[in-house]
Amino acid sequence: MLVGWVPDWPVVAVLGGEPQPDRLAAVVERGRILAASGAARAAGVRRGQRLRSAQALVAGLEVHERDVDVEARLFEPVADAVGRLAAHLEVVRPGVLAAPATGAARFHGGEDVLAERVVDAVEATGHPCTVGIADGLFAARLAARAQRIVPVGESARFLAPFPVAELGDGRLADLLGRLGLSTVGQFAALPAGSVADRFGGAGVAAHRLARGLEARPVVARPPGVDLVVEERFEEPYLLAEPLVFAARGLAERLHAGLAAAGLACERVEVEVDCADGSSACRAWRHEGVLSVGAVAERVRWQLQAWQQRAVFDEAAGGVVALRLVPDGLVRDPGRQLSLADGDQEATARAERAVARVQAILGHTAPVTVELAGGRAPGDRVVRTPWGDAHQDRRADGPWPGRLPAPSPTRVPAAPVPVRLLDADGREVEVTARAELLGAPDRLVLGSRDMARVAGWAGPWPEQERWWDPGESRRTARLQVTADDGRAFLLAVTGGRWHVEGDYDT
Structure with missing residues (x-):
């Protein structure tokens, strides 16, 4: 499998499609950094x-x-x-492309030549590119980061030094750590x-990835079952909007056809035929x-591009x-309905209504909310686009360092910066041993x-993803009550205090 990776693609897209490495820019999703220049x-x-x-x-x-939408539209020349x-x-x-490498490498004269030509083709569009070749998509994506060509059968050895966090299951x-x-x-x-026996289905899938195998075998299409769907139009369309409605x-x-055959798909090909006989x-x-x-x-992204x-x-x-x-x-994999699912017709009507909203506002507009596992109050509320699977973070699982009860009544969408001072007006600091340097006063x-500080509890230290220098985070939390009756949950990260929530007192 060949994987081509364009670094910083979200940043490139929001900066107008041109790489500008000197600009201090970052792309944010749900209050966290997704990519940075x-x-x-x-x-x-x-x-x-x-x-x-x-910041x-x-x-x-x-x-x-x-x-x-912008990312997908601007990426089309690279894909071409x-x-x-x-x-x-x-x-x-x-930002990430994949293709079977065997046939293409044979045609171009070897995997090295193919990788060079892919890099040259992408750089001709004005963007940097790295290429990796390995057995399977997972290994090839990591190989692309390192600009490596992993010999056939050597993917397991190549993957061995990587941290288990790369398997994608936090x-x-x-638990493995x-x-x-x-x-x-x-x-x-x-x-x-x-x-x-110990880790179940999710562990088996991750174990296959760790051994350099595909996540799951592909089930061949049953003979005699045509699963392709097509819509032909009496009048040709020149705009993407009416095609998007048809695509839904x-x-x-x-x-519906896949469900009738007991199948699901991981990839879908979008094809259009034009009046002049051309196709894409x-x-x-x-x-x-x-x-x-x-x-x-994905059809909407492609049609707009x-x-x-x-x-x-x-x-x-x-x-x-x-x-x-x-x-x-x-x-x-199916879906087991409970006895409390109620009126299925009402559920179907609700799903059709949400589908119309998604067609107009985009797939990520309507969301469902679920309480998941986490340590900070803001981490436990997960918002997922309608129709997508929720994050697999069990709320009742062991979360060492989780904030003790009671939980804050209100949690801001983004942390609110504050200052916590001692009686001499100095910033209150927390040591590596989770000890306060100075008593909170204001x-x-x-x-x-x-507000004057009437009392406090904590601090409670937390260190997440310590095995990954790029993702690790050290935080300490403090519950504080003020003399005017208000109560807050404060957190300090990198020496800066902020409000993570407040309590209804």
Whole structure:
């Protein structure tokens, strides 16, 4: 498998599609840093950091909310450039491409030559690129970060030194770390049967990745079952908007056909036929099983990108047919309904209403909320786009260092910076041993809001992801009551205090 990776793609997209390494810019999603420019990373900004922490490190940091539509639209020229070199190209996400390497390498004269040509093709569009080749998508993505070509059969050895956090399951990584298994190689060395007994299905899937195998075998399409869905139009369409509405219906028909065959898909090919006889095709991949909403969203991204590049303009005569072809078929995991699910017709009506909202506002507009596991109050509330799977973080699982009861009544969307001072006006600090240097005396909440501290509890230290220097975080929390009756949950990170929540007293 060949993977081409364009570093900092979210940042490149929000800066207008041109790489500008000297700008201190970062892309934020849900209050955390998603990606940062080279200059920002050199100054200490890291993926997963809270926004306030990043802004405290870098003065004048440009902050941009993530816009996946823009990322996908601007990435199309890069995908086109690589698509001329490798067949069956898949867009894993804007910024990452994948393709089978065997046939393409044989055609171009070797894997080294293929990798060089992919890099040259992407750099010709104005963007840096790294390429990795290995057995399977997971190993190839890590190889792309290191610009490595891993020989056939050597993926397990290549993966061995990586931390278990790279397997993508935070809960499993935390458990393995406490068991003394800090690297992928140590986890891969465990017997498969023992992993299945102790860690279940999620552990088996991660164990296969650690051994350099695909996450799951692909189930062949049953003979005689045509799962392709198509919509032909009496009048050609020159704009993407009416095609997006048609795509939602096609996505529902696609999943109905898959469900009838007991299957689900991990990839989907979007195809359009134009009035002049030309056509265009692009494959999109998803980490996990594609839901109806996820399929419709990827079709929308692709149609908007094609419209911008005039694939179906007046010269082409417009689109006369839209087609979805499922690929990467797996057994449908199914969904067990409980006795309390109630009126199924009402549920179906609600799902159709949400689908219309997604078609208008985007896949990520309507969300569902679930209480998940976590240590900080803000980490426990997970908002997930409708139709996507919630994060697998059990609320009743062991969370060492979790804040004791009672929990805050209100949690701000983003941490609110404050100052905690002692009687001499100095900032109260917390040592590495979680001891306060000075007794809290005043809490400065703003230019005109200051309260005297009547009492406090804590601090409670927390160190997360200590095995990953780029993702590690050290925090200490303090419950504080003021003389006017207010109560707050404070946290200090990097020497800066902020409010994580307040209590209804």
